[in-house]
Amino acid sequence: MLGRVRTAVAHSAGLPLRRPGPSLQLADDHAGRAVQSPRESRRRLPWSTGYAEVINAGKSQHNEDQACCEVVVVDRRCSPRCNPVPKECTEEAEGDLCFHYWGLFDGHAGSGAAVMASKLLHLHICDQLRDLVDILQDSSPPPLCLPGIARELPAEQNRAPLAQADAELPSDALPRFHLEKAVSHESLVIGAIENAFKRMDEQIERERMTRLVAGGCCALAVVYLLGKVYVANAGDSRAIIIRNGEIIPMSREFTPETERQRLQFLGFLRPELLGNEFTHLEFPRRIQHKELGKKMLYRDQNMNGWAYKRIEEDDLKFPLIYGEGKKARVMATIGVTRGLGDHDLKVYNSNIHIKPFLSCVPEVRVYDLTQYEHCPDDVLVLGTDGLWDVTNDREVADVVKEVLMDYEPNDPCRYTVAAYELVVRSRGVLKERGWRLPNDKLGSGDDISVFVIPLGGPGNYT
Amino acid sequence: MLGRVRTAVAHSAGLPLRRPGPSLQLADDHAGRAVQSPRESRRRLPWSTGYAEVINAGKSQHNEDQACCEVVVVDRRCSPRCNPVPKECTEEAEGDLCFHYWGLFDGHAGSGAAVMASKLLHLHICDQLRDLVDILQDSSPPPLCLPGIARELPAEQNRAPLAQADAELPSDALPRFHLEKAVSHESLVIGAIENAFKRMDEQIERERMTRLVAGGCCALAVVYLLGKVYVANAGDSRAIIIRNGEIIPMSREFTPETERQRLQFLGFLRPELLGNEFTHLEFPRRIQHKELGKKMLYRDQNMNGWAYKRIEEDDLKFPLIYGEGKKARVMATIGVTRGLGDHDLKVYNSNIHIKPFLSCVPEVRVYDLTQYEHCPDDVLVLGTDGLWDVTNDREVADVVKEVLMDYEPNDPCRYTVAAYELVVRSRGVLKERGWRLPNDKLGSGDDISVFVIPLGGPGNYT
Numbered sequence: 001m002l003g004r005v006r007t008a009v010a011h012s013a014g015l016p017l018r019r020p021g022p023s024l025q026l027a028d029d030h031a032g033r034a035v036q037s038p039r040e041s042r043r044r045l046p047w048s049t050g051y052a053e054v055i056n057a058g059k060s061q062h063n064e065d066q067a068c069c070e071v072v073v074v075d076r077r078c079s080p081r082c083n084p085v086p087k088e089c090t091e092e093a094e095g096d097l098c099f100h101y102w103g104l105f106d107g108h109a110g111s112g113a114a115v116m117a118s119k120l121l122h123l124h125i126c127d128q129l130r131d132l133v134d135i136l137q138d139s140s141p142p143p144l145c146l147p148g149i150a151r152e153l154p155a156e157q158n159r160a161p162l163a164q165a166d167a168e169l170p171s172d173a174l175p176r177f178h179l180e181k182a183v184s185h186e187s188l189v190i191g192a193i194e195n196a197f198k199r200m201d202e203q204i205e206r207e208r209m210t211r212l213v214a215g216g217c218c219a220l221a222v223v224y225l226l227g228k229v230y231v232a233n234a235g236d237s238r239a240i241i242i243r244n245g246e247i248i249p250m251s252r253e254f255t256p257e258t259e260r261q262r263l264q265f266l267g268f269l270r271p272e273l274l275g276n277e278f279t280h281l282e283f284p285r286r287i288q289h290k291e292l293g294k295k296m297l298y299r300d301q302n303m304n305g306w307a308y309k310r311i312e313e314d315d316l317k318f319p320l321i322y323g324e325g326k327k328a329r330v331m332a333t334i335g336v337t338r339g340l341g342d343h344d345l346k347v348y349n350s351n352i353h354i355k356p357f358l359s360c361v362p363e364v365r366v367y368d369l370t371q372y373e374h375c376p377d378d379v380l381v382l383g384t385d386g387l388w389d390v391t392n393d394r395e396v397a398d399v400v401k402e403v404l405m406d407y408e409p410n411d412p413c414r415y416t417v418a419a420y421e422l423v424v425r426s427r428g429v430l431k432e433r434g435w436r437l438p439n440d441k442l443g444s445g446d447d448i449s450v451f452v453i454p455l456g457g458p459g460n461y462t
Numbered sequence: 463m464l465g466r467v468r469t470a471v472a473h474s475a476g477l478p479l480r481r482p483g484p485s486l487q488l489a490d491d492h493a494g495r496a497v498q499s500p501r502e503s504r505r506r507l508p509w510s511t512g513y514a515e516v517i518n519a520g521k522s523q524h525n526e527d528q529a530c531c532e533v534v535v536v537d538r539r540c541s542p543r544c545n546p547v548p549k550e551c552t553e554e555a556e557g558d559l560c561f562h563y564w565g566l567f568d569g570h571a572g573s574g575a576a577v578m579a580s581k582l583l584h585l586h587i588c589d590q591l592r593d594l595v596d597i598l599q600d601s602s603p604p605p606l607c608l609p610g611i612a613r614e615l616p617a618e619q620n621r622a623p624l625a626q627a628d629a630e631l632p633s634d635a636l637p638r639f640h641l642e643k644a645v646s647h648e649s650l651v652i653g654a655i656e657n658a659f660k661r662m663d664e665q666i667e668r669e670r671m672t673r674l675v676a677g678g679c680c681a682l683a684v685v686y687l688l689g690k691v692y693v694a695n696a697g698d699s700r701a702i703i704i705r706n707g708e709i710i711p712m713s714r715e716f717t718p719e720t721e722r723q724r725l726q727f728l729g730f731l732r733p734e735l736l737g738n739e740f741t742h743l744e745f746p747r748r749i750q751h752k753e754l755g756k757k758m759l760y761r762d763q764n765m766n767g768w769a770y771k772r773i774e775e776d777d778l779k780f781p782l783i784y785g786e787g788k789k790a791r792v793m794a795t796i797g798v799t800r801g802l803g804d805h806d807l808k809v810y811n812s813n814i815h816i817k818p819f820l821s822c823v824p825e826v827r828v829y830d831l832t833q834y835e836h837c838p839d840d841v842l843v844l845g846t847d848g849l850w851d852v853t854n855d856r857e858v859a860d861v862v863k864e865v866l867m868d869y870e871p872n873d874p875c876r877y878t879v880a881a882y883e884l885v886v887r888s889r890g891v892l893k894e895r896g897w898r899l900p901n902d903k904l905g906s907g908d909d910i911s912v913f914v915i916p917l918g919g920p921g922n923y924t
Contacts (some may be wrong), residue, residue, distance in 0.1 A: 033761075099494075145757065146758075148757060152923065179785060186767075187766070187768045191761065192767070284606045285641060285643065305651065305652070308593060327641070364766065
């Protein structure tokens with residue numbers, strides 16, 4: 001058992017809308033592109049979270065964005081002896097942990113990985129937290145070492161022998177034979193989320209054949225646990241906090257450009273992964289055979305600047321990283337460098353695997369909700385690249401502010417309207433020359449999914 | 463010929479003081495630790511730069527910090543046919559480039575690498591810039607491709623055929639068969655500095671036997687060229703700008719802690735470099751054999767957080783990265799992860815080389831001097847870790863402010879006094895219980911070297 005969901009309120013992009021029938025047809029209408037949003041109160045999400053989505057303008061049959069919003073109960077890991085899952089693990093017990101969770105998954109080359117991750121990632125997070133239930137709720141520093149076989153011991157007895165000895169001595173009188181590094185509770189949660197992403201990716205790898213899981217997905221997951229918000233990002237989705245009008249970035253994007261040096265370093269150390277077709281060097285344009293012997297600008301895995309090098313035969317290979325902005329690609333194939341899935345992705349017409357260059361590990365940023373008294377207009381906005389490609393941070397903050405002003409601070413549907421407006425304004429309006437924004441620029445033809453999460457906390461906005 | 467120095471004003475830490483005789487004895491006096499500073503006007507450094515240094519409290523025979531301050535003329539690279547160095551290259555010609563340069567080198571395991579780098583790094587930078595003399599002084603974008611054999615062509619003719627064709631067409635009418643990345647002048651200078659560090663490191667490797675170059679060194683180099691200040695750092699020295707009282711960090715430190723993931727990634731991909739003695743995993747303390755089978759906190763090359771893992775035989779090896787803060791070490795040996803030299807450095811009593819884990823590549827940050835009107839109190843401060851270990855950024859800014867207030871804004875010796883004060887206050891005063899600061903904390907027993915560079919620019923403060 002991976003984990004247990006207390007309130008399965010919403011699951012997968014507007015899942016209640018995704019059932020077969022008229023709603024599904026509406027959601028999959030590439031021509032009309034009606035924005036879907038759970039407006040009615042019976043569909044209200046935890047924390048009065050606002051959510052909206054729209055399908056792409058035709059690039060794929062289904063919406064490849066998926067979303068999930070849950071409240072998850074973490075119970076202690078039981079002794080291995082009581083497998084299969086014993087009764088006492090299936091009911092919420094005193095001292096169990098509970099976390100709020102929001103996930104956005106932007107699929108590519110199919111929606112399979114995104115659908116699977118939207119259904120399971122929070123359960124993997126839950127599973128990784130199961131060893132930590134007592135430790136996280138105990139104010140003393142986490143034990144560095146645990147007994148090998150988990151038993152139902154009180155937290156104090158779960159300490160390593162050395163840590164126990166330490167506790168009996170005043171710290172400055174302590175003869176420290178071993179240097180010890182202090183590890184915070186927060187870093188245990190970060191480690192749990194990081195490993196959950198890895199386990200999720202491994203599960204996709206294992207089950208992709210039997211479950212017919214196609215493609216891969218970017219994953220942006222938010223966990224609220226014990227007063228802190230953990231934002232974990234692997235891909236090109238983005239999270240920002242808008243607090244008193246100020247924008248606080250809560251993620252960064254992982255693309256061939258932002259991860260160039262990591263990928264070049266790998267290509268340099270493991271040239272066999274480049275399959276004799278690619279060079280780990282970057283050049284500002286393709287080199288022609290007739291240019292052999294001339295000098296071309298390049299940069300390697302160590303450089304941020306550019307320099308000239310004499311062109312050799314090997315430099316005629318295609319660069320591992322090529323292109324700029326949204327057109328930048330790894331091995332001329334994929335435009336994001338972190339996410340889940342993609343285990344079968346190969347360079348077109350070749351046997352060169354791309355997965356070794358992709359990472360499933362998120363960057364986790366932490367925001368302490370207790371360090372600031374939030375007003376009802378302070379929100380965390382999550383969006384797939386469909387939103388951010390056409391609407392920048394400041395514009396998003398302005399739309400949110402404009403919408404929230406029109407509603408009473410205690411009206412729980414205001415965040416849903418904000419999400420809806422963000423999607424509508426990024427999609428634009430269908431004109432003769434495609435989907436257009438009010439300024440006549442192209443709107444986003446991509447799938448767009450947005451969460452607007454009020455930061456008042458579960459006490460204020462349940 | 464690597465390069466040419468127009469005004470060899472100062473070279474190596476207070477080199478004029480380092481000649482044999484009474485001054486040398488003064489500079490090498492570990493007991494008295496007199497602070498050395500070129501106060502007299504005949505020794506004034508370019509840009510009225512302030513400089514001061516003091517030797518360590520006895521940890522090495524000589525001062526292992528070295529410094530250099532120069533004005534360097536870059537002349538065009540000549541055709542290979544006119545080797546050896548022809549006459550026209552030895553005199554400054556019209557259109558030659560000129561850069562100001564400051565370097566700090568903090569040696570370890572001997573002063574050899576630091577001395578050699580202090581004498582040569584600026585000449586390597588000069589050499590790397592020689593291809594760029596015309597390009598950097600031409601306002602049009604740098605050519606992506608150059609002819610293979612450098613000839614004395616006017617800059618316009620130095621363009622690649624494609625770029626030439628482009629220039630004849632209005633840019634929006636241009637059929638772009640090739641995607642082309644724009645490369646800025648600034649990024650060419652960054653690339654030149656990065657490659658100069660590499661060439662310097664290679665030269666140390668080549669000549670370390672014949673020149674008896676011992677140890678390695680951190681390197682912090684500043685280049686002022688065409689209105690911009692380039693700060694290149696490889697190691698744990700630090701540069702900050704103090705502007706109108708505000709602190710702008712111009713470097714970051716490269717240590718086993720800040721570079722943990724890069725080093726772990728290398729150890730993971732190339733386990734043979736760990737010599738069967740080290741594990742690429744990090745643990746918060748050493749594991750004892752009797753703890754096999756228990757669970758211990760760890761993190762791998764992908765993690766920022768911590769998680770528990772079952773202890774296996776392999777985990778009993780010594781961690782590649784171990785220790786905290788100033789005591790953190792790579793392979794239990796070295797506390798900095800970037801710099802020059804260290805080609806012979808091995809793990810004690812073993813045949814395991816450490817150099818593969820060290821990088822000689824600096825991080826280069828750029829500050830545009832023309833974007834802000836600087837007052838005489840705005841300065842760039844460079845210091846080795848001897849300064850920063852005991853005096854933080856804010857304290858440094860306060861000392862600088864206090865000193866500068868006592869001198870007329872146009873008094874060129876004020877920056878020297880500021881550097882002197884920074885060194886004195888970080889060294890402290892010798893008491894019975896060692897060198898002490900006014901607050902009775904331990905002063906720095908390390909070598910300390912400091913530059914205080916006024917940002918008024920060469921026009922104001924020559």
